[in-house]
Amino acid sequence: MTLAKHWIARSWGSPDGWDLVEHEVPRPRSGEVTVRVLAAGVNPADAKHVAAPRAGAQLPTAIGYEISGVVTAVGPDTSIGSGAVRVGDEVVAFRVQGGYATELTIPAEKAFAKPTTLRHAEAANLLLAGTTAAEMLWVTGARPGETILLHGASGAVGVSVLQQAALRGIRVIGTASAERSDAVRGFGGTPVRYGPGLAERVREAAGVEIAAALDAVGTDEAVDVSLELVRDRRRIVTIAAMARAAADGILAIAGSMPDSARFRDGIRG
Numbered sequence: 001m002t003l004a005k006h007w008i009a010r011s012w013g014s015p016d017g018w019d020l021v022e023h024e025v026p027r028p029r030s031g032e033v034t035v036r037v038l039a040a041g042v043n044p045a046d047a048k049h050v051a052a053p054r055a056g057a058q059l060p061t062a063i064g065y066e067i068s069g070v071v072t073a074v075g076p077d078t079s080i081g082s083g084a085v086r087v088g089d090e091v092v093a094f095r096v097q098g099g100y101a102t103e104l105t106i107p108a109e110k111a112f113a114k115p116t117t118l119r120h121a122e123a124a125n126l127l128l129a130g131t132t133a134a135e136m137l138w139v140t141g142a143r144p145g146e147t148i149l150l151h152g153a154s155g156a157v158g159v160s161v162l163q164q165a166a167l168r169g170i171r172v173i174g175t176a177s178a179e180r181s182d183a184v185r186g187f188g189g190t191p192v193r194y195g196p197g198l199a200e201r202v203r204e205a206a207g208v209e210i211a212a213a214l215d216a217v218g219t220d221e222a223v224d225v226s227l228e229l230v231r232d233r234r235r236i237v238t239i240a241a242m243a244r245a246a247a248d249g250i251l252a253i254a255g256s257m258p259d260s261a262r263f264r265d266g267i268r269g
Contacts, residue, residue, distance in 0.1 A: 003022050006023050015046075027075075032078065035067060036070045041065070050063070063098065066096070066099055069091065074086060075108065093112070137168075144168050147170075148171070148210065151174075152175065172188070192205050222241070223238065
């Protein structure tokens with residue numbers, strides 16, 4: 001074992017109560033790799049999941065679900081989610097426990113080769129937003145040539161949806177504030193301002209039927225407009241309005257990560 005440092009929550013509450021402490025990093029067993037963390041993703045879930053007691057959670061707990069770094073050790077007969085791996089490889093990993101660390105040992109299936117075009121600071125936040133976006137497109141069956149509605153288009157998940165949709169030839173009408181319209185347009189979306197009259201503005205901007213709706217904000221407005229514009233409720237998904245999903249019969253996902261094969265192969269139309 002080696003010594004490293006990581007941030008932990010000893011009590012429920014805000015990040016002000018977290019502590020940076022030393023911990024032992026076990027040598028990786030078969031199916032595991034050890035990663036020297038060069039950047040950790042910072043997400044709302046990091047604080048939300050230790051803000052108050054919740055079912056199945058215990059303290060103390062290590063903080064952070066997403067990392068980018070360099071492999072320092074590989075367990076016997078082990079490959080990562082994207083294939084073969086060796087010491088020195090750069091990887092990203094998601095759904096790890098304790099990513100706010102200098103080094104940690106993780107299940108190898110949670111790690112993927114880091115894109116060479118990204119710095120570690122950029123790559124560290126790739127998987128949470130990216131796989132959530134991919135899953136939203138997947139479950140709604142968004143296909144090339146269709147026009148879809150995206151609520152929260154200028155946020156992290158929204159921007160990833162815009163990029164992935166553009167690669168597949170899916171047109172996106174994206175809601176955002178007036179100040180963020182250029183950001184939506186810059187990633188290939190058609191921006192519309194949220195607020196009263198949203199449904200009519202979307203109709204005007206689209207000019208065709210909205211095939212599916214993806215909600216990354218969770219407001220009643222987002223759900224109501226989606227229900228008004230999309231014929232098939234099975235093609236409406238939210239990651240934030242769980243109560244409305246249950247009440248209105250639309251899809252809800254919790255930012256879940258696709259299995260390794262789907263992540264490698266991309267979104268299937």
